[in-house]
Amino acid sequence: MLPILYFSLLDSSCLTLEKSNVIIESKLIITQNMVLNETEVRQKLANYPNWVTSGQSINTTYKFKDFIQAVEFVNRLVEPAERAGHHPDIEISYNKVTIHLTTHDAGGITQKDFDLAEEIQRIIKGF
Numbered sequence: 515m516l517p518i519l520y521f522s523l524l525d526s527s528c529l530t531l532e533k534s535n536v537i538i539e540s541k542l543i544i545t546q547n548m549v550l551n552e553t554e555v556r557q558k559l560a561n562y563p564n565w566v567t568s569g570q571s572i573n574t575t576y577k578f579k580d581f582i583q584a585v586e587f588v589n590r591l592v593e594p595a596e597r598a599g600h601h602p603d604i605e606i607s608y609n610k611v612t613i614h615l616t617t618h619d620a621g622g623i624t625q626k627d628f629d630l631a632e633e634i635q636r637i638i639k640g641f
């Protein structure tokens with residue numbers, strides 16, 4: 515039997531009903547690529563104390579002991595960025611690393627940027 519597909523224009527959710535099982539995975543994929551508006555960005559940023567927004571990106575700067583530590587930190591971003599298929603814009607200035615997160619494909623800030631910010635916060639905690 516063919517599955518029944520419901521697509522909601524209200525919240526971009528997509529439900530597939532198949533043998534009474536409701537599958538909502540599609541919503542995650544769709545909402546991850548939607549550009550967030552200023553209010554949504556500000557609300558989400560409340561959970562990221564060292565991050566700010568400027569135009570089309572969310573940004574942070576971390577200071578390290580020296581250049582070696584700064585580069586070491588940047589190296590630790592490679593694996594999660596590759597895994598997510600989502601890459602930060604990075605500037606290194608001696609012992610400071612500035613990170614800009616934006617979703618180039620979507621032309622703004624999306625949930626993907628906040629997911630990567632979450633990973634970066636986790637990495638910095640264990641540093």
Ligand SMILES: C[C@H](O)[C@H](O)[C@H]1CNC2=NC(N)=NC(=O)C2=N1
Pocket residue numbers: 599600601602603615616617618619620
């Ligand atoms: C095909 C590939 O996944 C895309 O081009 C990815 C690569 N990494 C990316 N990184 C960021 N920050 N934004 C993107 O839109 C993006 N697109």
